[in-house]
Amino acid sequence: xxxxxxxxxxxxxxxxxxxxxxxxxxxxxxxxxxxxxxxxxxxxxxxxxxxxxxxxxxxxxxxxxxxxxxxxxxxxxxxxxxxxxxxxxxxxxxxxxxxxxxxxxxxxxxxxxxxxxxxxxxxxxxxxxxxxxxxxxxxxxxxxxxxxxxxxxxxxxxxxxxxxxxxxxxxxxxxxxxxxxxxxxxxxxxxxxxxxxxxxxxxxxxxxxxxxxxxxxxxxxxxxxxxxxxxxxxxxxxxxxxxxxxxxxxxxxxxxxxxxxxxxxxxxxxxxxxxxxxxxxxxxxxxxxxxxx
Numbered sequence: 001x002x003x004x005x006x007x008x009x010x011x012x013x014x015x016x017x018x019x020x021x022x023x024x025x026x027x028x029x030x031x032x033x034x035x036x037x038x039x040x041x042x043x044x045x046x047x048x049x050x051x052x053x054x055x056x057x058x059x060x061x062x063x064x065x066x067x068x069x070x071x072x073x074x075x076x077x078x079x080x081x082x083x084x085x086x087x088x089x090x091x092x093x094x095x096x097x098x099x100x101x102x103x104x105x106x107x108x109x110x111x112x113x114x115x116x117x118x119x120x121x122x123x124x125x126x127x128x129x130x131x132x133x134x135x136x137x138x139x140x141x142x143x144x145x146x147x148x149x150x151x152x153x154x155x156x157x158x159x160x161x162x163x164x165x166x167x168x169x170x171x172x173x174x175x176x177x178x179x180x181x182x183x184x185x186x187x188x189x190x191x192x193x194x195x196x197x198x199x200x201x202x203x204x205x206x207x208x209x210x211x212x213x214x215x216x217x218x219x220x221x222x223x224x225x226x227x228x229x230x231x232x233x234x235x236x237x238x239x240x241x242x243x244x245x246x247x248x249x250x251x252x253x254x255x256x257x258x259x260x261x262x263x264x265x266x267x268x269x270x271x272x273x274x275x276x277x278x279x280x281x282x283x284x285x286x287x288x289x290x291x292x293x
Contacts, residue, residue: 004155014196100165180228183221183292187211188238195254195265195283200241203257207291214291216241219278221292226275233270238290242266 028038034051116122116131119140121134140155143149150160174183189210197203204215217225218241225232237243242253242265254265260283267287272275280285 119211132134180224180230182230183215183217184230184293185217185222185225185232185290186214187291188236189291190231190288192286192288193239194260194286195257195263196260197257199257203239203241203289207289211291211293214293215290217268217290218243219266219268222276222278222290225292232272232275234272235270236278237267237269237287239287240266240290241270242278251280262283269278 012202028036030036030038030102035049036051037049039047120131120133122129124130139155139157141149141152142160143157145157146163146165148162148164149157152158163170163172187210189206193203193206197206200216207214207216216239222232222240224230242251244252250263251266252263254260255263257265264280264281265283265285266278266280267285268278270291
């Protein structure tokens with residue numbers, strides 16, 4: 001059984017108490033002081049609560065579920081008639097918890113310097129963000145692609161004469177080394193060998209086996225070791241590589257380290273006090289190989 005209460009244009013001084021549900025078939029609920037609870041013109045998409053002056057936009061709170069999907073419930077407040085996001089507020093927002101997720105665009109951040117000079121960086125001390133200059137001053141300058149930079153001033157960079165193309169480094173000039181430049185004496189083989197050891201690759205393998213990364217020293221590498229005051233033996237004689245034959249003597253590294261019966265090989269007789277001296281001997285001799293790296 002249904003009951004209809006009609007009291008047109010008449011205020012009722014008493015309360016109307018209902019035990020159970022109250023249903024309005026298509027109507028709105030108007031309250032005191034111009035307040036109302038009503039649906040919008042679509043009849044199902046929004047529930048408006050607040051002052052009613054004949055315009056939906058005048059409601060201070062609007063609960064809006066687009067396409068009737070409650071998972072997309074929008075809270076509209078402060079005059080937002082077309083909210084763009086699930087929470088779209090016209091005004092400030094404050095909370096006491098932690099923002100656990102999401103993304104804050106850089107443009108939305110405030111409270112930090114907006115125009116630090118070029119070369120400076122922003123740091124936070126307490127709650128204040130400030131511009132800071134790199135220790136020694138900021139760097140500036142320009143360069144060319146594939147060219148290694150060099151300091152053209154205390155805080156300025158420019159091109160050097162060194163360039164790199166793929167895995168190749170090129171120097172457009174000469175190189176002067178104040179220390180050791182190139183391989184120097186690193187040690188020797190523990191065993192002694194004659195002049196037949198399978199060629200230059202064979203004797204280099206002997207050194208690399210004895211000391212990883214080394215090869216048989218050449219005459220100029222021994223001279224480089226002495227010039228650089230590199231560590232050399234106190235004494236002793238060691239095979240070294242001389243290179244092509246010299247003058248009329250068969251000084252040909254024991255025929256390229258393949259023969260122990262003919263030809264001559266070069267060895268270095270070390271003397272740490274003066275560096276030593278190079279000599280030649282027959283390839284049937286057995287000596288250790290000097291190894292450089």
